[in-house]
Amino acid sequence: MSPSSAATPNPIRMEAAADMPSRWRITTPGIDPTRVRVEHLHAVVSGWFDTTDDTHRAPAKPYTISPPTRQTDTPGFDVTLLDDTLTNRLLTRAAPGVRLRLGAQHTRLTTGAEQLTATAWTHLAGSDSGANAWCLRFVTPTTFRRGNAFTPWPAPNPVLGSLRAAWRRFAPPDLPEIVLDLSTDPIWVTDIDGANEILRINDLTISGFVGRIRYTCDNPDIRAAVDRLIRLAPYAGIGAHTTRGLGQVRPEPTWHQPGRP
Numbered sequence: 001m002s003p004s005s006a007a008t009p010n011p012i013r014m015e016a017a018a019d020m021p022s023r024w025r026i027t028t029p030g031i032d033p034t035r036v037r038v039e040h041l042h043a044v045v046s047g048w049f050d051t052t053d054d055t056h057r058a059p060a061k062p063y064t065i066s067p068p069t070r071q072t073d074t075p076g077f078d079v080t081l082l083d084d085t086l087t088n089r090l091l092t093r094a095a096p097g098v099r100l101r102l103g104a105q106h107t108r109l110t111t112g113a114e115q116l117t118a119t120a121w122t123h124l125a126g127s128d129s130g131a132n133a134w135c136l137r138f139v140t141p142t143t144f145r146r147g148n149a150f151t152p153w154p155a156p157n158p159v160l161g162s163l164r165a166a167w168r169r170f171a172p173p174d175l176p177e178i179v180l181d182l183s184t185d186p187i188w189v190t191d192i193d194g195a196n197e198i199l200r201i202n203d204l205t206i207s208g209f210v211g212r213i214r215y216t217c218d219n220p221d222i223r224a225a226v227d228r229l230i231r232l233a234p235y236a237g238i239g240a241h242t243t244r245g246l247g248q249v250r251p252e253p254t255w256h257q258p259g260r261p
Contacts, residue, residue, distance in 0.1 A: 019084060019172050021235035022118040026094050027076040028107045033068035038201060038245035040103040041065050041077055046243065048093040049086055060169050062086060064237040067140060067245040068102075078116070078248075080235045082170040119235070124228055125175045132223050133190070133216045134230045135254040141197045141208020142239045142247045150240065152196040152209040156187035159215075159238055162247075163229035166236035178225050186219040187226060201244055208239075208246055214254055 045065050050056040062083035068075055081087060094113040099106060136159070143150040144158045160182060167178045194211015217223045230251055237247040 019121045020118040021080065021082050021121065021124075021232065022087070023078055023080045023116045023235065024090060024094075024113045025071070025076055025078055025116050026113050027074050027109070027111055028068070028100065028102065029074070029110055031068065031075045031102055031105050031107050033070060033075045035105060036068040036077075036102045038065070038067055040101075041068065042244045044100055044102065045079060048089060060165065061243050062170050064235075064242040064248065065245055066248050079113070080237070082166065082235060117234075119231070121172050121175055124231055125171070127231075128224045129227050129231075131227055131254070132218070132220075133214060133254045134226070135191075135212055135214045135252045136230065136233065136238075137212045137250050137252045138194065138209050138238075138248075139250060140245055140248040141199055141206070141210055142249065143206050143208040143241065144239045150204075150206050150208075152207040154209050154213055154238070156189065156215055157182045157185070160187060160226060160229055162238045163232055163236055167229065167232060170236075178228065180222055180225045180229070184219075186222055187215050187217050190214045190216050201241060201246075206241070206246070212252060 042065060045063065046056070049061070049063055050058075055061075062081065063086060064080045066078035068077045070076075079090065081090065090113050094109060096109055096112050098109045100109065136154075138154060141152070142154055143152050144154075144162070160180065164178050164180055171178075191214040192211070194209055194213070196207045197210050198205065198207055200206070215226075217226050233249045233251065236242075238249050239247040241247065
């Protein structure tokens with residue numbers, strides 16, 4: 001299997017795809033996505049993966065959840081995995097014939113979880129695009145904790161700090177560590193196109209950023225580390241409440257302007 005691929009799931013293929021962050025689609029026939037809250041999805045998916053007190057209380061989870069959407073008129077939602085040991089559990093719990101309850105709605109899955117993309121940890125660690133500027137699309141509201149409050153501003157340090165923490169926690173131990181000193185503010189924002197959105201999750205009122213931001217790095221010694229983390233972002237998510245649909249991001253082509261890095 002190539003380092004980055006899309007495929008329909010089957011157990012043999014998943015065994016071969018060791019140490020690969022992956023994205024999966026769960027199709028939910030008959031479900032109205034406008035009536036599904038992120039709490040409903042979290043209740044289902046956390047029941048698949050958080051099977052012990054330790055995993056339930058863990059401050060960081062090896063999976064994220066996207067809000068429900070329609071693709072080609074078929075409702076469903078995405079799950080990303082950073083831990084391959086969860087793959088077989090996902091294939092079992094989201095297998096054809098399984099019944100799901102999403103709030104007041106019920107469905108029976110007609111297809112199993114479908115793998116959309118996967119990228120090997122070794123590919124993330126070993127490849128380098130050579131870029132010194134990156135554009136991130138914040139697809140769902142992205143927010144960051146500040147004590148008991150939240151801020152929607154995706155400044156470089158909290159964005160890269162979130163991704164660095166995910167790398168350190170979930171990357172295989174034989175991979176080189178990400179060395180990235182953010183104390184000198186080596187990354188800065190050059191362009192912003194977006195706004196904050198207000199949403200409620202359980203009893204919390206949260207402000208999150210939606211849109212795109214262009215980041216630039218002027219330190220050649222850390223540029224490659226930033227590049228690796230940006231490529232991890234679609235699988236790890238960014239910021240708080242990524243298991244409740246927040247912090248879903250994807251890299252987009254950036255642009256170079258005269259007089260700018």
